[in-house]
Amino acid sequence: MADLPKDLVEEVFSRLPVTSLRGARSTCKNWNTLTKDESFFKKHIAEQASTELTVVMVIEFRVYLMSLILHDRPSITCQGKLTSLDNSDRVDISLVYHCDGLLLCIAKDFASFVVWNPYMGQTLWLKPRSPHPRLDCKSSCRKILRFVDPLGNEFVEYEIYDLSSNSWRVLDVTSDWHIDFYARGVSLKGNTYWFSRERYPAKPAVGEPFKVADFLICFDFTTERFGPRLSLPFHTGFECTVSLSSVREDQLAVLLQVDYLLRMEIWVTTKIEPEEVSWNMLFLAVNMEPFLDFQFGMSQGSFFLDQEKRVVVVFDKDTDMRFTRNIAYVIGEGGYFRQVDLGESVEYHRPFGCSYVPSLAQIKQ
Secondary structure (H helix, E strand, C coil), rough: CCCCHHHHHHHHHCCCHHHHHHHHCCHHHHHHHHHCCCHHHHHHHHHHHHEEEEEEEEEECCEEEEEEECCCEEEEEEEEEEECCCCCCCEEEEEEEECCCCCEECCCCCEEEEEEEEECCCEEEECCCCCCCCCCEEEECCCCEEEEEECCCCEEEEEECCEEEEEEECCCCCCCCCCCCCCCCCECCEEEEEEECCCCCCCCCCCCCCCEEEEEEEEECCCCCCCEEEEECCCCCCCEEEEEEECCEEEEEEEEHHHHEEEEEEEEEEEEEEEEEECCCCCEEEECCCCCHHHHCCCEEEEEECCCCCCEEEEEECCCCCCCEEEEEECCCCCCCEEEEECCCCCCCCCEEEEEECCCCCCCC
16 A cells, blocks of 8 residues: 555545544555655645535533535534644643644633644643633644633733644733623734723713724734734624634634624625725625524634635524534525534533634644
């Protein structure tokens, strides 16, 4: 088998899921070298992208790579599961952040986290500087930003971990805005964005409604500073929820839900940088009342966007209020609505999913 022509081996391996390459690499040195070569990498990614989308999912505290096919009958199938350095199955993961082909997986007990490159089959376990529970995003595969939240609601300091130097340090930065404890940061082009609200809003005049400014906040990992407030194409009230997602790692998608209207809107950026943002016209607006009688739980849930097919996939629980199943809701224009059953739900936590783009980035051990 190891003597097969290189072109034939490349053709066969290019059709394998990302996680299946691990077995091929362990077979012989030639195959290991070939599957990590840049030319093969480009061919493999092109082959996979032409047939399906790859999504990272956290279900029942396990991390999976899933292939997602969006046709008249949508399907989601498992490609592989994250295992630890000792190949144990017992890896309880509560949160995952994706950036430049690397995943930051945060343990359920917040006592450790792992940086994982599924394509290269590399993992690196790390421990936080202190035991406080809030641990957030990474950027450019080289740095991790952590929000230290000992009081449970107010951030008092920010820490950054540098993978190249294997060290933590406290940042000398302050903020006058608030990010909800459950809000997920989204990494784009080496920076990370959050939906935020003003921390100290002005008291309204007598008879005036109470309003809190809302916006996006970006952390620039090059300058290691937070940028200015970035405008949103809407204004939210306390009856609204907002969630973020990435589109091809160069655009930001925002999902807005208005609870009392059971209305869902999707907006996508045309340009986004740490100090500037512009928005396209409304990508998708759906009245959810004919399909569901509840609002998606975006505080724990997530969504994935396919611009070409103009559909959104929202990962959540079932609708019978017992939350016994994990479901992917596929929603599009013209009343298009499908459900994909992701299996029985033992835990209350909602499934999480985000797009995944493979990378040859090396993780320094």
